[in-house]
Amino acid sequence: MVKEDTKKGPWTEQEDVQLVFYVKLFGDRRWDFIANVSGLKRTGKSCRLRWVNYLNPGLKRGKMTPTEEKLVLELHKKWGNRWSRIARKLPGRTDNEIKNYWRTHMRKEAQEKRKKGLFSSSSSSKSSSSSSRSKIPTIESIQATENKECSFYDTGGLDFLVDRGKKKTGLEIVDDSNTMDEIFNYLDFNEGNCNLPYQTMASPIWDYCPNDSLWAMDEEESKMFLQPMGDLFYSIPFCNNMIG
DNA sequence: AATACACTCAACCGCGTTGAG
DNA sequence: GCTCAACGCGGTTGAGTGTAT
Numbered sequence: 001m002v003k004e005d006t007k008k009g010p011w012t013e014q015e016d017v018q019l020v021f022y023v024k025l026f027g028d029r030r031w032d033f034i035a036n037v038s039g040l041k042r043t044g045k046s047c048r049l050r051w052v053n054y055l056n057p058g059l060k061r062g063k064m065t066p067t068e069e070k071l072v073l074e075l076h077k078k079w080g081n082r083w084s085r086i087a088r089k090l091p092g093r094t095d096n097e098i099k100n101y102w103r104t105h106m107r108k109e110a111q112e113k114r115k116k117g118l119f120s121s122s123s124s125s126k127s128s129s130s131s132s133r134s135k136i137p138t139i140e141s142i143q144a145t146e147n148k149e150c151s152f153y154d155t156g157g158l159d160f161l162v163d164r165g166k167k168k169t170g171l172e173i174v175d176d177s178n179t180m181d182e183i184f185n186y187l188d189f190n191e192g193n194c195n196l197p198y199q200t201m202a203s204p205i206w207d208y209c210p211n212d213s214l215w216a217m218d219e220e221e222s223k224m225f226l227q228p229m230g231d232l233f234y235s236i237p238f239c240n241n242m243i244g
Numbered sequence: 245a246a247t248a249c250a251c252t253c254a255a256c257c258g259c260g261t262t263g264a265g
Numbered sequence: 266g267c268t269c270a271a272c273g274c275g276g277t278t279g280a281g282t283g284t285a286t
């Protein structure tokens with residue numbers, strides 16, 4: 001089912017607030033459903049991505065620590081481009097973040113190697129043993145030299161038995177210079193239960209929601225409930241404050 | 245100060261997998 | 266077992282920002 005007038009592009013603060021609200025309400029699994037009932041003109045896919053990569057309170061922000069960098073390198077050697085899997089070993093980091101980091105890392109490395117290649121007269125006889133005709137090493141060739149079996153875009157790794165479907169666990173909040181949006185200041189995510197995986201977040205907005213009963217609702221019921229909920233959202237003083 | 249270039253990161257797309265009917 | 270919708274993952278793009286010239 002294709003939603004007409006689906007919105008794309010950067011998310012607004014208001015959309016973020018709205019999404020957080022509905023994720024708290026229905027959990028972080030039924031994305032198409034959330035996309036529908038929230039009134040956001042976004043696809044479920046888009047909602048999920050926004051949550052996973054940005055809004056999830058379990059996310060760490062800021063630069064990778066040296067330890068994390070080392071871990072990424074080690075795990076990539078082991079598993080290849082299985083970013084989500086690598087991300088599971090780095091609490092608070094997303095696959096997207098790691099992927100981006102890796103690209104940057106590889107680019108830097110490629111540049112450095114290129115420099116070395118250009119300035120060393122022997123021009124890396126080892127790597128030239130491959131079939132690469134170009135004198136300038138490509139990212140792929142560099143990676144291949146380092147890790148003989150996998151190119152840069154090779155998924156590598158032998159273990160494809162990824163524990164799909166399992167909930168991510170072990171997310172722990174490390175309070176390192178988080179630059180979470182104002183939203184999270186409002187939502188006060190650090191109150192107690194941030195050590196939970198995919199936290200059920202304690203936030204003021206939550207106070208307006210009935211608790212467990214909602215989780216048991218089926219789709220029809222929730223629609224009925226949410227019909228007024230859309231308006232309710234904006235009638236809640238707290239939400240209005242957040243929206244500004 | 246202005247411009248070009250490099251870098252970062254949020255977001256989109258396509259495709260494979262999963263699970264419900 | 267088949268179909269189809271939803272989900273999740275990896276690859277790619279492009280806007281915004283920082284840095285060098």
